[in-house]
Amino acid sequence: MTHSYPDTLALSRKVLRVLTWLNLLVGVLILGLLVTSVVVGDSVMRTLTAGTPQANATLFMGMRLVALLGLFAVAVVHFILIRILAIVDTVSVGNPFVMANAMRLQRIAWAVLVLELIHLAVGAIAASVSTAAAPFDVNWSFSLTRWVAVLLLFVLARVFEQGAQMREELEGTV
Numbered sequence: 001m002t003h004s005y006p007d008t009l010a011l012s013r014k015v016l017r018v019l020t021w022l023n024l025l026v027g028v029l030i031l032g033l034l035v036t037s038v039v040v041g042d043s044v045m046r047t048l049t050a051g052t053p054q055a056n057a058t059l060f061m062g063m064r065l066v067a068l069l070g071l072f073a074v075a076v077v078h079f080i081l082i083r084i085l086a087i088v089d090t091v092s093v094g095n096p097f098v099m100a101n102a103m104r105l106q107r108i109a110w111a112v113l114v115l116e117l118i119h120l121a122v123g124a125i126a127a128s129v130s131t132a133a134a135p136f137d138v139n140w141s142f143s144l145t146r147w148v149a150v151l152l153l154f155v156l157a158r159v160f161e162q163g164a165q166m167r168e169e170l171e172g173t174v
Contacts, residue, residue, distance in 0.1 A: 009092045016085045023081060027074035034067040059136055062129030066122050066138065073118050080111045102161035109153035116146055 037044045037060075045060060083104040090096050123140035130136040 009088055012088050013085065013092075016081055016088065020078065020081045020085070023074055023077050027071060027078075030067055030070045030074065034064060034071070037064060037067070056134045058129045059131070059134045062125050062136055065125055069118050069122055069125075073115060076111050076114050076118070080108050083108050083111075097160060097163035097167050099161065099164045102157055102164055105153060105157035105160050109150060109157055112146075112153055113150045116150060119146075 033044070041060065045056070087096065087101050087104055090098060090101055119140075122138055123142075126136045126138040126140055
């Protein structure tokens with residue numbers, strides 16, 4: 001006996017839409033900070049207590065590079081959220097085990113892997129430009145959990161692919 005959870009799916013859809021808009025807002029804010037750092041770099045650096053661009057040119061360039069990676073991460077997160085929303089929509093019509101969802105999950109897995117690589121790059125940049133006089137603390141830490149989540153997404157994509165194949169075979173025999 002299957003149970004339908006329309007309230008949960010409706011809530012999930014709303015949460016995903018809010019997250020999509022919040023993600024885009026973060027992108028706009030990062031872009032604004034990046035543009036502002038180019039236009040009035042001295043003020044931005046003083047506000048961020050990083051000194052002047054002339055005194056800490058390497059730190060300033062590292063901060064800009066992290067902002068650029070942040071913009072790229074926003075695009076990747078948008079890519080993920082749109083695909084999750086599409087999966088939720090197929091669940092709401094009662095047809096989640098389709099090849100399209102298997103492909104979506106696989107693409108989400110690759111995108112989450114890209115996010116983890118961005119995370120590593122941010123840590124490496126922060127470590128390389130940070131000095132005792134001008135620290136660049138991004139509160140970076142390694143998490144095995146996120147890497148396991150990447151593997152889990154690849155496995156789930158394969159599970160959905162096999163489920164879709166089984167469903168197609170079953171429909172072909174009926």
